[in-house]
Amino acid sequence: MSTLRFNALKTLPFRDYRRENAVQVPEKLSDLFGENVFNENTMRAYLTREAFSAIQSAMKYGEKIPRHTADQIAAAMKDWAMSKGVTHYTHWFQPLTGTTAEKHDSFFTPTEDGRAIERFSGNMLIQQEPDASSFPNGGIRNTFEARGYTAWDPTSPAFIMGTTLCIPSIFISYTGEALDYKTPLLRALNAVDAAATEVCRSYFDKNVNKVIATLGWEQEYFLVDTALYQARPDLVITGKTLLGHAPAKGQQLEDHYFGSIPTRVMNFMKELEIKCIKLGIPVTTRHNEVAPNQYELAPMFEEANIAVDHNSLLMDVMARIAHRHHFHILFHEKPFAGVNGSGKHNNWSLSTDTGENLLSPGRNPKKNLRFLTFFINTLKAVHDYADLMRASIASASNDYRLGANEAPPAIISAFIGSHLYSVLDELEKVNDGKLSPEEKTQLKLNVVGKIPEILLDNTDRNRTSPFAFTGNKFEFRAVGSSANCAGPMIVLNSIMAKQLQEFKKEVDRLIFTKDLKKDEAIFNVLRDYIKQMKKILFEGDGYSSEWEQEAGARGLNNKKNTPDALKLELDEKFINLYEELGIYTRKEFEARNEIKLENYSMEVDIEARVLSDIARNHIIPAALNYQTRLVDNVKGLKEIFPEGEFQEVAKEQLDLIRKLSANVHQIKVGVDELLAARAEALAIADPQEKADFFCNNVRTRFGKIRDAADAVEMMVDDELWPMVKYREMLFTR
16 A cells, blocks of 8 residues: 555655664763853953943843943853854844744844945844734734844843844734734843842841742753654644544553653754753653653743743754654643643742742741742632733643643642641641730740742642742743743743732731831741632642532632633733733733734634544545445345345444445544534634634534544554554654
8 A cells, every 4th residue: 555654654764763763972971061151251251341241130130231241241242152163143032923033133244345244233232123913913013014133131041042142032013013922021030139129138037139030941842853743744743643542552652651751762862962052951850651652851940031031042042952863742731532642841940149039948937937928829819810810821822731631620729738738737827916925935946947848849849830839949830731821921020020029018017007027027928828728729639520519619710711810911900910010011011912812813723623623534435445345345246145144144344334434434523523613613713712713613523533533543444544553653762
């Protein structure tokens, strides 16, 4: 046979990718760290003292860089980059497409005397002008207004990719609105820095001048052989399989998890790690994940803005290196039905410029009071803004994963462990108002003072919780693998900034109007917060149906799809939050909501078209082809056997013919209904109504077609089946 599937399968045995792409790892990876980054060490070597001081002040304190200093920095960047063979530069930015973007300009500049020089000025470093006409804008600009601007972000170091100097940048419209992820992220990080620093200096440590939000992401992904990937139109176009019968062996034995890494995959990982180390991405962890052909990579914690840049860069680098090893990388949250999907756990914390992790218990009551302050305020923020957190992880692809047996449900809850739960119980019992000396002693020594001891057994993880405390950080587990980390980080840092502002107001009010001591005021406010937010604390199995019922009784929302989640996002409470903190204008926020709704509708629409095409052009012809063979076989039997005996001999073939006909009919009717529903959806103008219709009337029709197609797959002769099967994609090494 010469189907696309068999042509792809034939390519597998003829090349030994394991030997061909073997990678030699240097003795010390640390010698390569940051080799292709314009980092602090490189700056010291290339910049004047004045320029170095200016860029450090910009990175640490947000101070503006003078134009003449920008010229010095640009010249140094050019000299460094050209010493490494660089010929072009680009403002590397993160538009609302979900990927990164870049426009390359050459250093090469002709001169008036017919010669040429390499030029890179401060103006070129600080700003570029890419065409913004095709980037999502949510109605911010008219179609004919194409201009947009990128502006250098000096807090994230420039780096080299190939022969291009990449300058991390923000992206704004001609009229000044943010059109990217980085701009609101920087605003959110500034807001939480200001609020957290004020709390630290007022109540705990006057030496704190800055609080840094840190992020450690865990990137899960699948690897599929390139030839097999190219033979699956659904994978190529949508990033997931829209049909395919489950293999006999999936992940039920859990033998892949943390198992021996296949040689070909290890070669990919080795090359990836070397590239990451050179780019300053501090990757430290690699392992097999639960599903077949699924893997994970994780770095050390970094400042959140740099961590977001590094994750976006990593996804690009991973795709490039995968191709060198004849793999295609899948970041879709649920590329294969029946096995675990992929997430991108966001581990978040707050650290001071004095070296303290504010979410790490201390060794004395004072430090533990500080820990409890930030710990409880985080939980209070999650409680008050749970719907905003849910919206931050909403996407058409993540809808396939959330609430399944490998991902947290769409209910936003928090896991803190039984020991910390008991600590909160004790704090909740604190008397209102002033404490007696005995109460102060008991509280500080018997409750607050014992936190380090009891936390020794409190570092377990509840893998079913969307937001879990894991010893010295919170892990936002519900983030999807294809997402830009900036989305949830903007929300988390914004709501924490707002919550800390409110906390300080309440504590100060008790100190100045109720004449309470500082510690007493803090305890009183924290006690009230515990009472208000306890309903989001859940220690049990988040996958269970019992939890859904209990969460409903507690009044927690369970928005299982993106349109429903995004509907809540436009609550005036959330818009006011962003406007007060200066994260978004109303116009910017409403535009982003519209963009997310439009993206959802487009993704479901593309899936509907691809599924319809595959069903009509691949599945039905294969079924009819096999059915024709069966019919010919039945005709031959009828000629050989007498009528009475024929019915018995041809019984199985006749049964197969009937089942094939029934499933072909189901596919045909399902496709017709799907295309009719799609046409109806496309006629809807309102973004929310359109997304609702695609969710409730288009995507819901996929299952009927898939069930019939998967049934046909198990009936048709293997040689006639045109689509690469699950067993071939998931177990190719």
